[in-house]
Amino acid sequence: MDLWNLEAVTLPPALHTLRREVRAFLAEETAAGRLAPHCDQWLAGWDPEFSRRLGARGWIGMAFPVRYGGSAAGALARFVVTEELLAASAPVAAHWIADRQSGPALLRFGTEEQQGAFLPGIARGECFFAIGMSEPDTGSDLASVRTTGRRVDGGWRLSGTKIWTSGAHAAHAMIALARTEPLAASPDGRHAGLTQFIIGLPDSNVHIRPIRLLTGEHHFNEVVLDDVFVPDSRVLGEPGAGWRQVTSELAMERSGPERILSTFPLLSAAVDYLAAADGDRGSAARIGALAARLWALRQLSLAVAGRLEAGAAPEVEAAVVKDLGTRFESAVTETVRLLVQLEPDLGASDPLPRLLAEAILHGPGFTVRGGTNEILRGVVARALGVR
Numbered sequence: 001m002d003l004w005n006l007e008a009v010t011l012p013p014a015l016h017t018l019r020r021e022v023r024a025f026l027a028e029e030t031a032a033g034r035l036a037p038h039c040d041q042w043l044a045g046w047d048p049e050f051s052r053r054l055g056a057r058g059w060i061g062m063a064f065p066v067r068y069g070g071s072a073a074g075a076l077a078r079f080v081v082t083e084e085l086l087a088a089s090a091p092v093a094a095h096w097i098a099d100r101q102s103g104p105a106l107l108r109f110g111t112e113e114q115q116g117a118f119l120p121g122i123a124r125g126e127c128f129f130a131i132g133m134s135e136p137d138t139g140s141d142l143a144s145v146r147t148t149g150r151r152v153d154g155g156w157r158l159s160g161t162k163i164w165t166s167g168a169h170a171a172h173a174m175i176a177l178a179r180t181e182p183l184a185a186s187p188d189g190r191h192a193g194l195t196q197f198i199i200g201l202p203d204s205n206v207h208i209r210p211i212r213l214l215t216g217e218h219h220f221n222e223v224v225l226d227d228v229f230v231p232d233s234r235v236l237g238e239p240g241a242g243w244r245q246v247t248s249e250l251a252m253e254r255s256g257p258e259r260i261l262s263t264f265p266l267l268s269a270a271v272d273y274l275a276a277a278d279g280d281r282g283s284a285a286r287i288g289a290l291a292a293r294l295w296a297l298r299q300l301s302l303a304v305a306g307r308l309e310a311g312a313a314p315e316v317e318a319a320v321v322k323d324l325g326t327r328f329e330s331a332v333t334e335t336v337r338l339l340v341q342l343e344p345d346l347g348a349s350d351p352l353p354r355l356l357a358e359a360i361l362h363g364p365g366f367t368v369r370g371g372t373n374e375i376l377r378g379v380v381a382r383a384l385g386v387r
Contacts, residue, residue, distance in 0.1 A: 011302075047093075131253075167219055247313075323367075
């Protein structure tokens with residue numbers, strides 16, 4: 001295969017107009033005191049009211065058809081909106097997974113009834129999803145999931161444990177991956193017999209336990225499925241086709257600007273600080289090197305969005321962007337830490353020490369969530385035929 005099947009994307013004039021509209025909205029939100037600089041807001045910034053305000057402007061579900069409440073503006077328009085939201089530290093976590101991943105999965109694999117049941121609420125910023133993929137002792141190796149789905153009258157019974165399930169405690173639904181057939185004897189046996197299910201939340205047989213970050217924040221969870229009944233109407237796609245469906249989702253999960261911009265508020269604050277302090281040429285060179293990397297990664301991410309706009313599923317290209325992007329996010333933290341020589345402090349009134357503390361404490365998750373770097377490099381190696 002052609003691994004680098006990515007072409008540069010030039011955004012049309014209409015999207016530059018859209019960008020100005022989003023910036024004006026964010027300036028209003030900031031002036032009203034509803035936005036403040038924070039790192040990692042696409043996972044930690046849970047604000048349902050903000051999501052509803054975005055939905056009212058048509059900025060959620062931008063790739064959804066109009067009949068389901070979307071604007072049909074496409075993946076490039078969504079890229080522009082999300083890029084501006086992330087750069088401004090907007091609290092987008094509530095709707096993020098549903099808009100980025102679960103909604104498009106429903107569009108691609110869901111029934112008309114499923115699409116009508118969930119997509120309009122997602123587009124309004126009122127229906128939130130969680131991802132039930134990773135499990136204890138399996139992590140990014142999704143083919144090793146041990147959650148099972150057992151056929152019963154009218155549906156399925158699911159049992160197992162999911163982990164690192166962001167937002168499950170406040171979500172309305174979770175798409176869970178489960179093994180519904182025994183491991184086959186063929187070389188691809190681990191990839192066969194997996195099925196995706198839409199689990200409505202809350203459910204008395206779904207037990208959600210918080211996993212707190214080093215900061216004390218709560219967005220990760222352990223989710224225990226205790227013989228949860230899921231009707232046939234809530235099977236996503238075809239039974240046994242879960243692996244193909246999940247891997248198509250990963251192109252959307254791994255390639256977006258959130259894999260590059262988690263620490264952008266820190267970088268922006270550091271630039272202001274060093275400029276005011278009349279920093280030396282060495283500091284300017286190191287910040288310039290970060291800016292160059294950021295621009296290159298941004299072009300790669302935008303190119304993947306262009307492929308998604310064209311209807312492709314660039315899983316391998318997305319893996320490359322995610323690997324490079326999340327390592328860059330950590331490099332921002334380390335570079336700023338060395339240059340500003342300030343004590344990280346979550347309680348500081350000055351944004352820079354607080355942002356630095358947030359970036360350091362959130363940093364361990366950057367190269368793990370969405371697939372570890374080791375798994376991502378395995379995806380690339382297989383595509384190159386060297387593994």
